[in-house]
Amino acid sequence: MNNLSKTLLGGVAVTALAAGSAVAAPSHPAMHVTALHAGHAVNKTKFHIPGKQHITYTYNIYSSDSASSVDQDIFGTYYKWNSAPNGVYTLCSNPKQKVKTPKKTVYGSTKADTESYSFGCPSGLTVFHGDAWTNKTGVAGNTDTWHSALKGSFQGPSAKYKGTINFNVSVNIF
Numbered sequence: 001m002n003n004l005s006k007t008l009l010g011g012v013a014v015t016a017l018a019a020g021s022a023v024a025a026p027s028h029p030a031m032h033v034t035a036l037h038a039g040h041a042v043n044k045t046k047f048h049i050p051g052k053q054h055i056t057y058t059y060n061i062y063s064s065d066s067a068s069s070v071d072q073d074i075f076g077t078y079y080k081w082n083s084a085p086n087g088v089y090t091l092c093s094n095p096k097q098k099v100k101t102p103k104k105t106v107y108g109s110t111k112a113d114t115e116s117y118s119f120g121c122p123s124g125l126t127v128f129h130g131d132a133w134t135n136k137t138g139v140a141g142n143t144d145t146w147h148s149a150l151k152g153s154f155q156g157p158s159a160k161y162k163g164t165i166n167f168n169v170s171v172n173i174f
Contacts, residue, residue: 033057033165034091036078036115036128055163064172067140071111071132074169078115078130081152081163088157092121097152099129107144107173108135135173144171 061076083093099112113132116125131148150165 058166078128081154083155095154101148
């Protein structure tokens with residue numbers, strides 16, 4: 001067996017050992033912001049500066065919806081802040097949070113909305129906050145836009161934090 005074959009086989013063995021332990025390990029803990037995408041919780045970000053007392057993110061959300069839509073949830077806008085009451089962020093926490101969204105947009109109206117899911121949390125349901133949109137014109141071919149924000153207060157591993165997620169939402173009407 002030549003040196004190239006030995007090196008390749010050695011690399012495969014090391015990869016197999018690493019992959020086995022990675023698969024067997026429990027999932028990573030929740031981070032301080034979690035998004036809801038198609039019924040699945042997705043950890044979005046983690047900050048490493050414990051001295052910050054206010055955290056701000058801005059997300060651009062692009063979606064499309066039918067011209068006949070009535071109170072349609074805009075997927076991609078459903079998020080929640082997580083707390084770390086025992087030093088570790090947990091998806092099961094429900095800290096104080098609220099969505100601010102405009103009542104009227106160019107082609108429709110929006111309202112703050114919630115989606116609740118059970119992820120096996122002992123405290124019950126986990127609540128995600130987002131935007132619901134209604135097309136008031138019934139016209140296809142336009143794009144409606146608005147700005148909304150999720151504001152919340154949550155406990156970090158070592159301090160209390162306030163956070164804001166700004167959403168720039170664009171909905172293509174078909």
